[in-house]
Amino acid sequence: MTLIDLANPTRFLALTARLLPWLAGATVILLAIGLYQAALAPDDYQQGATVKIMFIHVPNAWLSMFVWGVMSIASLGTLVWRHPLADVAAKAAAPIGASFTFLALLTGSLWGRPMWGTYWEWDARLTSVLILFLMYLGLMALWRAVDDPSRAARAAAVLTLVGAINLPIIKFSVDWWNTLHQPASVMRMGGSTLDKSFLVPLLLMAIAFTLLFVTLHLAAMRNEILRRRVRSLQMMQASRVAFSSGAREDGASKEVGAT
């Protein structure tokens, strides 16, 4: 299975049709185990039971950045390699990434209220995540606003790559500026400082959410491919009507669509 094989949308549809049920199953199972482990996890001596929010806050926060990373790679695919599925992947990922970012913001501020005494504070970490969210929304707006998909794809790709600069800022904002938010404790140089009883459920949940993303992303990509097929067929239908009225003597408007 190579990237070249995947370039054919029809083959991609066939492959994912077989893959998706397994992925969905794995997601559900892992999610169940993760949730169970999370429920069993002890209370933190400092944070009490609110530490349970961590098990969803952190995976969502990671994914909000991960998805933008995926979109950035897809954008390179669009601009550099002109891979036919790249812009489909980028477009399909945006709403999912925006959802995760929204959830990271929401669970973060729900956690912040008991921990910091405020829902929202304009500090570097929170702000940079909010900018990420706004950029997701901007990208989605861009996709919606432009009806020519290839044109929108290239513009969105440039914007995605520019926005990728935000990722290291989010990641390191806690190190560069002293903020309310806690510094990295899982993914840091020199190993995790988190206790095992928290680490295991957290990692399980993180894997489960990643699988969830992969599943949703593949499904959304399928939809996008079908949507483009519909679009090009509709344009073909429109020009066929024109031929029957005898306006054109030759096939001047053959369709060149995504599929």
Place this chain on the structure above:
Amino acid sequence: MTALAALIRRDIRIALRVGGGALIGVLFFLTVVVLMPFAVGPDLALLSRLGPAILWLGALLASLLTLDRLFMADHEDGSLDLITMSRTPLELACAAKALAHWLAAGLPLIVATPVLGLLLNLDMVATGAVALTLLAGTPALTFTGMIGAALAVTLHRGGLLMAVLVLPLSIPVLIFGVAASQAVIVGPMTFGAPFSILCALSLVSLVVGPFAAAASLRHGLD
């Protein structure tokens, strides 16, 4: 070199003639500065606290108001076609256009800051600090805004969509610009830290802006 100099000269000349000259730029900032007290309420202490923010918002506004036509005008009259075809690398041409825009729209603000500072009840040191942050930061506003201007041409879209795409990119510039000026006025932070970040942002945008804009224009050829 002559090509870029010619481009810069032309763009400044058009900006001054069509925009009504550098005076209009200053007048615009004056209006913004006069406007704010009305929006915020006539509280002098609050005003001088908000002073840097107001000046920075003026700068942001001026660049937003004029940037979206940066490439659009050249696209509509066909100049962009010739610029794309020419020997001058598109990245350099984009940078030159942005530079011209900054000279025509950003520089007048900085020159006018001392006068406006008076109106906003800022003392000498604070005014100097604001002017310095503006000098370091407004290029970043122009050079990130340029990306939006290039996307506007590529997408055949303009207006608020552009602003929505560009504003998130300019938020960091605004934060650190205001933070550095505030540091001088109220403390307790040092001026150096946010100011050096501001300079870093400007430098990054000087590189990223032209490349992103040129990429977007090239891929949007039509």
Place this chain on the structure above:
Amino acid sequence: MTALAALIRRDIRIALRVGGGALIGVLFFLTVVVLMPFAVGPDLALLSRLGPAILWLGALLASLLTLDRLFMADHEDGSLDLITMSRTPLELACAAKALAHWLAAGLPLIVATPVLGLLLNLDMVATGAVALTLLAGTPALTFTGMIGAALAVTLHRGGLLMAVLVLPLSIPVLIFGVAASQAVIVGPMTFGAPFSILCALSLVSLVVGPFAAAASLRHGLD
């Protein structure tokens, strides 16, 4: 009537397609609201005090950013010639264009106010008051801004000059809009007095705006 309805429909359709839909308007205000705390500093009490001012500034911004193309676009593609020649009085056509602009750029803000109010830490009553003042006042912004847009065509000028011409006209609207909202939030003034002045301003601008714009367009024929 069909002529005016057609004009309004067309302008809204173009605004939504080119600007990217009403959602973009809301997103724009969201960005502006997010932007302000950066400029002003992260002080929640101050923020909620500035809340109405921020929302009003957002409205002003949105209208400034889109207004300068109101007649310019029609002028450049020749539509304005045909509109001038037509049976529809130019005053009515101007009013219709302004109305369409308000529907596409002003209304989304008002609809989004409740959400934005949350971010700015405004309570229900305050949010309601701001939304009400925006509903009463934003037409005045559009209809006075229209005069600037018409002058921009007449003078073959755009950009900042337009803003300089329009901003002074919108200052009174801004003052009374913010004053009325503040009255609800902090007192001690009554809401009624500034609000009724705001309404009066809107009514006056509804009449003066189209006449001034049409006169300016007629005298600028070329």
Place this chain on the structure above:
Amino acid sequence: MMSLGPYASFIVTSYAAVALVVAILIGWIALDYRNQTERLRELDRSGVTRRSGRSAVDAS
């Protein structure tokens, strides 16, 4: 039953919010799939075929 302490409502709200948003995502994707395949089938019925000559609904 585990005890969630004084901040139970925050914890429950965040879990519920995550569940809700994920459910909305899944629902939207499923609905979108239904819509697209339905439109493809309609196009197929009206006799539009892809250039490869295959049926429009031939999704796999």
Place this chain on the structure above:
Amino acid sequence: MQLSGRGVACVRGGREVFSGLDFAAASGEAVSVVGRNGAGKTSLLRLIAGLLIPAGGTIVLDGGDAEMTLPEQCHYLGHRDALKPALSVAENLAFWADFLGGERFEAAESLATVGLDHATHLPAGFLSAGQRRRLSLARLLTVRRPVWLLDEPTNALDVAGQEMFGGLMREHLSRGGMIIAATHAPLGIDSRELRIGGTA
């Protein structure tokens, strides 16, 4: 119906373009305005359309609809085509039909006449130069106006398009219409010549 100008003078940008110009056109008649570049052909058409104000002289239409001014009875087809790239061909035409009002014809039929029926739903921004010109012509057909003011109307039209347009003009004249056209190329119909600014 008779359109006539007496001693018309035109000043643009502070410079006199022409002065003391007399002209007349009757129902069913076409006048082709000729002259070298910069002679003032476009300016004359814009004067008639009310888009410029004469520096002297008068232009009147006798026998037209007394309720309407001269510009309201004119179609003006200039270099700029009054099309919005974001709207589809059909939407563009429908807008002008609704906005200009008055007696009108099936938009779809006019599009077919000018050979654009296959492009009805394309955005106008997708059209080629000649297709845009054809869409402008469709406007003249959809809304009936007695006076057509045409500025280099055959520009960008292909040979078939020019023939089609000749037919349209002849039909308009035969219905009692009037055409004032500025051109450098032959118009393709019988017309009286009005020369501005001496021989080229």
Place this chain on the structure above:
Amino acid sequence: MQLSGRGVACVRGGREVFSGLDFAAASGEAVSVVGRNGAGKTSLLRLIAGLLIPAGGTIVLDGGDAEMTLPEQCHYLGHRDALKPALSVAENLAFWADFLGGERFEAAESLATVGLDHATHLPAGFLSAGQRRRLSLARLLTVRRPVWLLDEPTNALDVAGQEMFGGLMREHLSRGGMIIAATHAPLGIDSRELRIGGTA
């Protein structure tokens, strides 16, 4: 020097305009691209100028300056004239001369050749349609480029202007230049015909 295209295909707005197009032009040769409205003449010129990316096929210039790409050796004269209304005629021309660079000629002389010497200090916004076109032509004279891509170049030119332009083209060809022109009207010089999209 030889410009040649092999199997060139063009897609615009997701629709194929033409495909499998072969063409060639040699030094001193003019090719007139003809075809009905919307056939793809403008698109072909923009493909050669590098302003569109071909959906297939290749376009190469053999024997030109090896250091430069094809677009860098072309002049493109399109419908839009790349003039800034706020700048004077002389400023507009001087800008393009400086920006395009390379071997160049006296700007004042080119303005005289195209008959605009009396308007040197007027803003370009004051020019009539034909005068703007003449100013664009002056750009081709001031900066030397071997390949001229002309899109309906005689549009808006008066009779004298068309003759003048014919002379300029002949001179360009005699110096070993090359002309690809899309036209509906006869070009006024000997040229090979390249038909796109069947007979009109």
